[in-house]
Amino acid sequence: SGPLNDALVFLDYNANGILDAGEPSVRTQQNSGFGVGSSYLLTSTQETYSIVAVTDAVTIDTASNTAVSAMTLKAPSDASMVTPITTLMVASNLTAAQAVQVLGLPVGIDPLNFNAFASGVNAAEALAVQIVSNQLMTVVNSFAAAAEGSGASQVDAFNLALTSVAKFMQVKLADSTTVDLTSSTDLDAIKAQVIVEFAELAVSNGGLNSTAFNAILNDTATAVQNVNAKVATITDLNSSETKNIFSTTEVLATQVKTAAGTEVNSSGSSSIGFVSDIAVVASSVNSAPSDITISSNSI
Secondary structure, three states, X not given: OOOEEOOEEEEEOOOOOOOOOOOOEEEOXXXXXXXXXXXXXXXXXXXXXXXXXXXXXXOXXXXXXXXXXXXXXXXXXXXXXXXXXXXXXHHHOOOHHHHHXXXXXXXXXXXXXXXXOOOOOOHHHHHHHHHHHHHHHHHHXXXXXXXXXXXXXXXXXXXXXXXXXXXXXXXXXXXOOOOOOOOHHHHHHHHHHHHHHHHHHHHHOOOOXXXXXXXXHHHHHHHHHHHHHHHOOOOOOOOHHHHHHHHHHHHHHHHHHHHHHHHHHOOOOOOOHXXXXXXXXXXXXXXXXXXXXXXXXXO
């Protein structure tokens, strides 16, 4: 996940994660005078709040030139950035130092204020931070897609996946170890927590299909590992090749959600293309469409 253009940002006064009456809000704008990337400007009328950014059908991830929907990113009030890393910090109650430690970020980075796309930023540090950010969203979005395709709402599915990663990070922090989101061991641990969270949600939601959900989780974890391994190979943040690699995160989420829906309709019939690392490589050299015309007759 890179700079998000046309995301809805608001100041959450009552900590419910929902834009309520009286809470200031605005859409992010690309290159609007506050540096490189997408930005926003809000004025608070209260002292206590958190910052929430929500993506929908019109939101574009400018790092990959793809549309991204159904994400909710958060940051504390003292942050100047709202990113996957700050979102994880809020969800798992990590300090900046703890986030740097458990995610293996460059020493001295302040995740609450570091902008990987700002002019003059250290290129190596920016690359390291953005790789981790994208890998985090690959994990969260993919497991969320599995839950949504199995009957969960977008909000419940995203929260379920984010909570699972946050709890895993707490375990890694307690063990004084660094997470590796290209490791099958770490991804299997997250998958196990996802299963627990989905089972708890299913108790209160009769519309969930646990059989379909569990049936695609192994392939989902394998595909996430393949995509994250490819993300780890990028060497810059601006080339067309990098944008293509970043876009595989959204492609995978679509594959997983479709597979879950297929499994709901017919047990054993689902498949996820990115379980093949060759398919990931092929997709990473296939640019996302950037010039699309839609009419009532054709696309």
